[in-house]
Amino acid sequence: MTATSGSAQKIADEFLRAWLGRDVEKALGFLADDIVCEAPSGRFEGLDRYRQFLEPFASSLISGRVIDVLGDDTHAATVYTTETPFAKDFRGMDYITVEDGRISHVISVFDLSPAIRARGNPQQ
């Protein structure tokens, strides 16, 4: 963990630790109701859709580790690695925008291909 700090950085850090710890409801508490997320699978809006996005992944985690959270007052980048049923050392990063104390926008970056392979369906 590096020494940068700021409100977005702090909120992103708490958000990341919550979901890596499989506490999805605590993580969702950091998000705006009209959260916009751009994920590898597409763009979606709203807290319910974010729950559908996060819960299957977070609840299946074997373990998760914060690598770093960089940022300032308005934006942050989270860096993490996880062990999942489909991949070891599965890394991801989120680019997070905070407005009025809540996360309003997430660009979520990770590799879909291990999960696709695990499902045995290369077309999804």
Added chain:
Amino acid sequence: MTATSGSAQKIADEFLRAWLGRDVEKALGFLADDIVCEAPSGRFEGLDRYRQFLEPFASSLISGRVIDVLGDDTHAATVYTTETPFAKDFRGMDYITVEDGRISHVISVFDLSPAIRARGNPQQ
């Protein structure tokens, strides 16, 4: 672009702009000779291997855009989107460590699945 600054942030920003602009040799100039990269396809070391990793992607770019570069003196996160022959608005993030003025470690995060689909080979 947010207001954070630091030497790693500045180097990461220049590195990102170089390769998004398809100037691979300029980008490689920011890297340590013994650069270590953890990419979705695996871990590798050395400048030659990094060239083999970066060049096919960078040279095929139709366009690229910096979304943000966050960081401090030692670490940075780059956030970008590209248009490639296989995907539009193809996003990625790098987590970059700088030592002695050069990038020594990169965790590169992006979705391999669009390129796999484009190759028609779901197993790679």
